[in-house]
Amino acid sequence: MDKRELLENLKKEIETDKRLPLYGEVNLIFGEGDSEAEVMFIGEAPGFHEDKLGRPFVGQAGKLLDKLLTEIKWPRESVYITNIVKRRPPENRDPLPKEIKAYGPYLKKQIRIINPKIIALLGRFAMNYFLPTTKISLDHGKAYTLRGKIIYPLYHPAAALRSTAVLKELEADFKRLPKLLKWR
Ligand code: URA
Numbered sequence: 001m002d003k004r005e006l007l008e009n010l011k012k013e014i015e016t017d018k019r020l021p022l023y024g025e026v027n028l029i030f031g032e033g034d035s036e037a038e039v040m041f042i043g044e045a046p047g048f049h050e051d052k053l054g055r056p057f058v059g060q061a062g063k064l065l066d067k068l069l070t071e072i073k074w075p076r077e078s079v080y081i082t083n084i085v086k087r088r089p090p091e092n093r094d095p096l097p098k099e100i101k102a103y104g105p106y107l108k109k110q111i112r113i114i115n116p117k118i119i120a121l122l123g124r125f126a127m128n129y130f131l132p133t134t135k136i137s138l139d140h141g142k143a144y145t146l147r148g149k150i151i152y153p154l155y156h157p158a159a160a161l162r163s164t165a166v167l168k169e170l171e172a173d174f175k176r177l178p179k180l181l182k183w184r
Pocket of ligand 1: 043044045046047050055056057058059061062082083158
Protein backbone atom coordinates (compact mmCIF):
# COMPACT_ATOMS: atom_id res chain seq x y z
CA MET A 1 0.00 0.00 0.00
CA ASP A 2 1.35 3.46 -0.78
CA LYS A 3 1.32 6.38 1.64
CA ARG A 4 -1.83 7.89 0.16
CA GLU A 5 -3.76 4.71 0.73
CA LEU A 6 -2.37 4.36 4.24
CA LEU A 7 -3.48 7.92 5.00
CA GLU A 8 -6.96 7.22 3.57
CA ASN A 9 -7.26 4.20 5.83
CA LEU A 10 -6.11 6.20 8.84
CA LYS A 11 -8.68 8.88 8.05
CA LYS A 12 -11.43 6.25 8.01
CA GLU A 13 -10.15 4.86 11.29
CA ILE A 14 -10.38 8.29 12.96
CA GLU A 15 -13.75 9.05 11.37
CA THR A 16 -15.30 5.93 12.83
CA ASP A 17 -13.74 6.11 16.30
CA LYS A 18 -16.78 6.97 18.40
CA ARG A 19 -14.72 7.32 21.58
CA LEU A 20 -13.00 10.46 20.32
CA PRO A 21 -14.07 13.76 21.92
CA LEU A 22 -16.13 15.99 19.56
CA TYR A 23 -17.15 12.91 17.53
CA GLY A 24 -20.48 13.53 15.78
CA GLU A 25 -20.49 17.23 16.70
CA VAL A 26 -18.34 18.76 13.97
CA ASN A 27 -16.42 17.68 10.89
CA LEU A 28 -13.17 15.76 10.87
CA ILE A 29 -10.30 17.81 9.49
CA PHE A 30 -7.74 15.16 8.77
CA GLY A 31 -4.97 17.16 7.09
CA GLU A 32 -3.75 17.69 3.55
CA GLY A 33 -0.69 17.96 1.38
CA ASP A 34 1.97 15.76 -0.14
CA SER A 35 1.98 12.32 1.45
CA GLU A 36 5.71 12.21 0.60
CA ALA A 37 6.38 15.63 2.15
CA GLU A 38 9.71 16.26 3.85
CA VAL A 39 8.12 18.84 6.11
CA MET A 40 4.99 18.50 8.17
CA PHE A 41 3.29 21.47 9.88
CA ILE A 42 1.21 20.69 12.93
CA GLY A 43 -1.23 23.15 14.49
CA GLU A 44 -3.51 22.79 17.47
CA ALA A 45 -7.08 22.31 16.22
CA PRO A 46 -9.31 23.46 13.37
CA GLY A 47 -11.35 26.63 13.71
CA PHE A 48 -14.60 27.86 12.17
CA HIS A 49 -13.40 28.12 8.55
CA GLU A 50 -11.53 24.84 8.70
CA ASP A 51 -14.67 23.10 9.96
CA LYS A 52 -16.75 24.64 7.16
CA LEU A 53 -14.30 23.77 4.37
CA GLY A 54 -12.94 20.49 5.73
CA ARG A 55 -9.35 21.68 5.35
CA PRO A 56 -6.68 22.75 7.86
CA PHE A 57 -5.39 26.34 8.04
CA VAL A 58 -7.74 28.06 5.61
CA GLY A 59 -8.82 31.04 7.79
CA GLN A 60 -6.78 34.14 8.63
CA ALA A 61 -4.00 32.13 10.30
CA GLY A 62 -3.93 29.87 7.24
CA LYS A 63 -3.55 32.85 4.93
CA LEU A 64 -0.51 33.95 6.92
CA LEU A 65 0.89 30.41 6.79
CA ASP A 66 0.42 30.48 2.99
CA LYS A 67 2.24 33.82 2.78
CA LEU A 68 5.15 32.55 4.88
CA LEU A 69 5.41 29.46 2.66
CA THR A 70 5.34 31.62 -0.47
CA GLU A 71 8.13 33.77 0.94
CA ILE A 72 10.42 30.75 1.24
CA LYS A 73 9.21 29.48 -2.16
CA TRP A 74 7.64 26.31 -0.82
CA PRO A 75 4.32 25.55 -2.52
CA ARG A 76 1.64 24.72 0.05
CA GLU A 77 1.00 21.43 -1.80
CA SER A 78 4.62 20.38 -1.29
CA VAL A 79 4.30 20.16 2.51
CA TYR A 80 1.81 18.37 4.73
CA ILE A 81 -0.44 20.37 7.06
CA THR A 82 -2.50 19.02 9.94
CA ASN A 83 -3.45 19.53 13.60
CA ILE A 84 -3.19 17.48 16.77
CA VAL A 85 -6.90 17.70 17.52
CA LYS A 86 -8.75 16.98 14.32
CA ARG A 87 -12.14 18.45 15.17
CA ARG A 88 -13.03 22.01 16.02
CA PRO A 89 -13.45 22.69 19.77
CA PRO A 90 -16.65 24.70 20.39
CA GLU A 91 -16.26 28.50 20.18
CA ASN A 92 -12.62 28.01 19.11
CA ARG A 93 -11.59 27.39 22.71
CA ASP A 94 -8.16 25.95 23.42
CA PRO A 95 -7.99 22.18 23.02
CA LEU A 96 -8.43 20.34 26.32
CA PRO A 97 -5.71 18.00 27.62
CA LYS A 98 -8.11 15.05 27.23
CA GLU A 99 -8.70 16.01 23.56
CA ILE A 100 -4.98 16.22 22.88
CA LYS A 101 -4.50 12.88 24.62
CA ALA A 102 -7.26 11.22 22.61
CA TYR A 103 -6.18 12.47 19.18
CA GLY A 104 -2.41 12.28 19.84
CA PRO A 105 -1.93 8.60 18.94
CA TYR A 106 -3.60 9.21 15.56
CA LEU A 107 -1.25 12.13 14.89
CA LYS A 108 1.66 9.81 15.67
CA LYS A 109 0.34 7.27 13.15
CA GLN A 110 0.01 10.05 10.57
CA ILE A 111 3.63 11.10 11.20
CA ARG A 112 4.80 7.50 10.92
CA ILE A 113 3.16 7.18 7.50
CA ILE A 114 4.45 10.47 6.08
CA ASN A 115 7.83 10.11 7.77
CA PRO A 116 8.93 13.75 7.28
CA LYS A 117 12.42 15.06 7.97
CA ILE A 118 11.13 18.15 9.75
CA ILE A 119 8.14 18.48 12.02
CA ALA A 120 7.31 22.18 12.36
CA LEU A 121 5.08 22.79 15.36
CA LEU A 122 2.76 25.77 15.20
CA GLY A 123 2.11 27.16 18.66
CA ARG A 124 2.46 25.99 22.21
CA PHE A 125 -0.10 23.17 22.19
CA ALA A 126 1.59 21.34 19.33
CA MET A 127 5.01 22.17 20.81
CA ASN A 128 4.22 20.93 24.31
CA TYR A 129 2.80 17.67 22.97
CA PHE A 130 6.28 16.79 21.67
CA LEU A 131 8.43 18.88 24.00
CA PRO A 132 6.53 19.13 27.30
CA THR A 133 9.08 21.21 29.18
CA THR A 134 9.61 23.93 26.57
CA LYS A 135 8.18 27.43 26.51
CA ILE A 136 7.19 28.99 23.20
CA SER A 137 8.59 32.47 23.97
CA LEU A 138 12.00 30.97 24.77
CA ASP A 139 12.20 27.96 22.52
CA HIS A 140 10.59 28.94 19.21
CA GLY A 141 13.06 28.71 16.33
CA LYS A 142 15.27 26.14 18.08
CA ALA A 143 15.80 22.89 16.22
CA TYR A 144 15.48 19.75 18.35
CA THR A 145 16.01 16.17 17.27
CA LEU A 146 13.64 13.46 18.32
CA ARG A 147 13.79 9.89 16.97
CA GLY A 148 15.86 11.00 14.00
CA LYS A 149 13.58 13.88 13.04
CA ILE A 150 14.04 17.62 13.37
CA ILE A 151 11.40 19.12 15.61
CA TYR A 152 11.09 22.82 15.01
CA PRO A 153 8.72 24.86 17.23
CA LEU A 154 7.33 28.07 15.81
CA TYR A 155 4.90 30.67 17.05
CA HIS A 156 1.32 30.04 15.96
CA PRO A 157 0.37 32.25 12.98
CA ALA A 158 -2.74 33.40 14.90
CA ALA A 159 -0.44 34.79 17.62
CA ALA A 160 1.59 36.56 14.92
CA LEU A 161 -1.60 38.21 13.66
CA ARG A 162 -2.07 39.76 17.11
CA SER A 163 1.49 41.04 17.60
CA THR A 164 4.00 42.59 15.20
CA ALA A 165 6.88 41.46 17.42
CA VAL A 166 5.69 37.85 17.24
CA LEU A 167 5.18 38.14 13.48
CA LYS A 168 8.81 39.25 13.04
CA GLU A 169 10.04 36.28 15.08
CA LEU A 170 7.84 33.89 13.11
CA GLU A 171 9.09 35.28 9.80
CA ALA A 172 12.71 34.95 10.92
CA ASP A 173 12.19 31.37 12.14
CA PHE A 174 10.41 30.47 8.93
CA LYS A 175 13.31 31.72 6.81
CA ARG A 176 15.57 29.16 8.50
CA LEU A 177 13.44 26.25 7.30
CA PRO A 178 15.05 25.75 3.85
CA LYS A 179 18.51 25.63 5.42
CA LEU A 180 17.32 23.24 8.08
CA LEU A 181 16.01 20.92 5.38
CA LYS A 182 19.32 21.00 3.49
CA TRP A 183 21.26 20.39 6.66
CA ARG A 184 19.55 17.00 7.01
N1 URA B 1 -5.38 27.06 13.90
C1 URA B 1 -4.91 25.82 14.02
O1 URA B 1 -4.20 25.49 14.96
N2 URA B 1 -5.22 24.96 13.06
C2 URA B 1 -5.97 25.25 11.99
O2 URA B 1 -6.20 24.38 11.16
C3 URA B 1 -6.45 26.56 11.89
C4 URA B 1 -6.14 27.45 12.84
